Amino acid sequence: MLRCSLTLCVRGAAKRFASTSSSENFLPPNLLLPTNLVDPARLKRPPPPAGCPLPVLRKCDALVPAHLSPVHTWVETLGQQDAEPLGLAQLHPDVFAVPPRLDILHTVETWQRNFKRISHANTKVRSEVRGGGRKPWNQKGGGRARHGSIRSPLWRGGGVSHGPRGPTSYYYMLPMKVRVQGLKVALSSKAAQSFLYVVDSLNIPTPDSQYLLDLVRHRHWGESVLMVDVGEEFPDNILQATASLKTVNVIPALGLNVHSLLKHEAVVLTLDTVRFLEEKLLWHDRRYTQLHPFRLPYSDL
Amino acid sequence: MSFPKKPGGKALDALQNLPRITLANLRPEPGSKKLDRRRGRGQHGGNRSGRGHKGERQRGTRPRLGFEGGQTPFYLAIPKYGYNEGHSRRPQYQPLSLKRLQYLIDLGRIDTSQPIDLTQLVNARGVTIQPLKRDYGVQLVDEGADIFAAKINIEVQRASEGAIAAIERNGGVISTGFYDPISLGILIRPVSFFLRGQPIPKRMLPGEDMVPYYRDAANRGYLADPEKIQQARLALAQKYGYVLPDISKDELYSMLSTRKDVRQIFFGLAPGWVVNMSEKKILKPTDEKLLEYYSS
Numbered sequence: 001m002l003r004c005s006l007t008l009c010v011r012g013a014a015k016r017f018a019s020t021s022s023s024e025n026f027l028p029p030n031l032l033l034p035t036n037l038v039d040p041a042r043l044k045r046p047p048p049p050a051g052c053p054l055p056v057l058r059k060c061d062a063l064v065p066a067h068l069s070p071v072h073t074w075v076e077t078l079g080q081q082d083a084e085p086l087g088l089a090q091l092h093p094d095v096f097a098v099p100p101r102l103d104i105l106h107t108v109e110t111w112q113r114n115f116k117r118i119s120h121a122n123t124k125v126r127s128e129v130r131g132g133g134r135k136p137w138n139q140k141g142g143g144r145a146r147h148g149s150i151r152s153p154l155w156r157g158g159g160v161s162h163g164p165r166g167p168t169s170y171y172y173m174l175p176m177k178v179r180v181q182g183l184k185v186a187l188s189s190k191a192a193q194s195f196l197y198v199v200d201s202l203n204i205p206t207p208d209s210q211y212l213l214d215l216v217r218h219r220h221w222g223e224s225v226l227m228v229d230v231g232e233e234f235p236d237n238i239l240q241a242t243a244s245l246k247t248v249n250v251i252p253a254l255g256l257n258v259h260s261l262l263k264h265e266a267v268v269l270t271l272d273t274v275r276f277l278e279e280k281l282l283w284h285d286r287r288y289t290q291l292h293p294f295r296l297p298y299s300d301l
Numbered sequence: 302m303s304f305p306k307k308p309g310g311k312a313l314d315a316l317q318n319l320p321r322i323t324l325a326n327l328r329p330e331p332g333s334k335k336l337d338r339r340r341g342r343g344q345h346g347g348n349r350s351g352r353g354h355k356g357e358r359q360r361g362t363r364p365r366l367g368f369e370g371g372q373t374p375f376y377l378a379i380p381k382y383g384y385n386e387g388h389s390r391r392p393q394y395q396p397l398s399l400k401r402l403q404y405l406i407d408l409g410r411i412d413t414s415q416p417i418d419l420t421q422l423v424n425a426r427g428v429t430i431q432p433l434k435r436d437y438g439v440q441l442v443d444e445g446a447d448i449f450a451a452k453i454n455i456e457v458q459r460a461s462e463g464a465i466a467a468i469e470r471n472g473g474v475i476s477t478g479f480y481d482p483i484s485l486g487i488l489i490r491p492v493s494f495f496l497r498g499q500p501i502p503k504r505m506l507p508g509e510d511m512v513p514y515y516r517d518a519a520n521r522g523y524l525a526d527p528e529k530i531q532q533a534r535l536a537l538a539q540k541y542g543y544v545l546p547d548i549s550k551d552e553l554y555s556m557l558s559t560r561k562d563v564r565q566i567f568f569g570l571a572p573g574w575v576v577n578m579s580e581k582k583i584l585k586p587t588d589e590k591l592l593e594y595y596s597s
Contacts, residue, residue, distance in 0.1 A: 060333070075466055095314060099310065099312050099313075100312050100313060100316055100322075102322070102327065102328075103329060103330040103333065105322070105327055106327040106329050106330075107329070109324065109327055178489060183579055186552050188313065189322045190319060192313040192314075192316040193316055193317060193319075193321055193322070194317070197320065227437060259324070260322055262322060262324050262327070263323075263324055265321065288426050291423070291426075291490070292490065292493055296493075296496070297492065297578065
């Protein structure tokens with residue numbers, strides 16, 4: 001009895017193991033799915049095929065290593081809701097296809113949350129609590145326990161022995177290359193899970209927020225979108241449209257960070273942003289160790 | 302490889318079928334966050350909290366470090382001797398082997414068509430000099446003298462005989478020069494100095510104990526007689542058994558014979574000049590007294 005139940009268990013475990021190890025998603029036969037269920041994998045546009053006739057609008061500026069090939073993505077436009085992609089763009093594999101180091105993502109995200117933290121929790125020690133300088137009663141003869149002050153930590157209303165002491169800073173800096181790698185891993189994971197979209201520019205025809213929401217819903221980008229552009233000035237339409245929206249946000253390329261990338265479901269980059277990011281993130285791979293601060297005029301010799 | 306490997310490998314392919322990476326999905330690598338053993342908590346951290354049983358150990362009243370119960374302690378019983386006496390006044394020279402120099406030249410980090418200075422070595426990240434730790438410069442060591450094959454004009458602070466022979470055998474020029482600590486600090490970090498806006502100071506001459514070293518032609522010192530240096534080159538060639546190449550007939554002779562003035566820190570910049578990095582200008586003094594001071 002035990003032996004046949006054991007073999008049944010092993011067989012069932014083998015079937016479950018086989019289904020998880022293979023890449024296709026096996027659905028159990030007795031599953032009842034609701035009719036209005038949305039499967040994003042079937043609704044999103046698939047990645048561009050190998051022999052696509054559309055022109056390549058952007059090639060990688062930096063040299064791509066011989067053993068890697070660039071990542072291809074569609075270049076779309078925000079002008080009309082149902083516009084077709086304008087062309088293809090090549091993304092550098094050392095920025096958009098690095099191995100997905102989830103532990104680096106966790107490290108950088110924790111750093112981003114904690115390095116700015118200053119905790120203002122403060123408690124008074126027995127010397128800081130008002131009063132308590134006089135010995136409450138004689139050492140001997142009272143029949144009560146001996147005490148030196150009414151504000152000792154043993155007393156009600158007394159000081160805290162080992163409490164938080166004043167503003168505490170949790171500042172620390174991760175090495176620059178770890179933070180850069182965190183950005184690269186975040187961008188690569190977005191690209192691999194097809195949440196990264198490239199757009200020619202952030203010009204929209206109307207400053208209407210509903211237009212943006214309809215566009216996002218029509219193209220099945222997701223519930224939250226992060227739009228990134230290079231430069232200090234943005235088109236007024238997009239600023240006005242996203243001002244009142246909570247889930248669609250615009251940031252400059254200098255403000256790109258791992259937390260924002262992971263918080264928003266879809267990430268939209270312009271072609272200028274892609275060029276800027278590749279230039280800045282690839283520089284760290286081939287630079288010398290730091291001798292002067294990097295904001296000084298610097299040149300690799 | 303006949304076709305390029307798919308970028309990122311199988312991990313990125315696996316990501317396509319896994320749920321979206323969000324803030325809720327992040328976790329550290331298993332085994333990376335090991336909790337500390339806190340004193341006074343739990344079965345193993347509690348009870349006596351790692352203090353032992355009774356006595357001075359548990360009660361925290363142990364005597365000072367080195368006390369031996371009244372017996373004359375070790376650190377007082379042993380008599381003093383000046384092993385480390387004056388260690389903070391002893392000049393140190395960071396060693397640079399010829400093997401490392403050849404490595405830097407082969408990788409293209411050092412340009413051999415220009416005179417090689419300590420600034421070039423530091424910019425190429427070949428050596429790391431710490432002037433505040435009594436470093437007075439770099440010394441050439443003759444490890445790798447047999448594989449060294451580059452014609453260079455190099456200026457260091459100390460050089461061994463074998464290193465001098467190896468460089469001159471390949472038709473190069475080597476000289477040793479003294480930099481006082483302030484000049485050394487300016488030499489290794491020129492950009493930070495220029496941003497200070499101060500005029501370039503003149504390099505100080507060596508102290509009494511180092512003058513004989515830099516006046517000796519065998520060390521190719523910068524204060525030595527040029528004729529004696531030529532004789533020393535011939536003598537060294539005879540001693541090590543190689544034919545001394547004639548550099549005067551070389552096409553790069555003008556570059557190889559470039560040498561710094563005794564009071565000069567940078568090639569092409571004289572003491573007293575002020576370099577303006579932001580406007581890219583050089584300001585030179587015009588006052589007579591200043592000119593007299595800086596050219597002394």
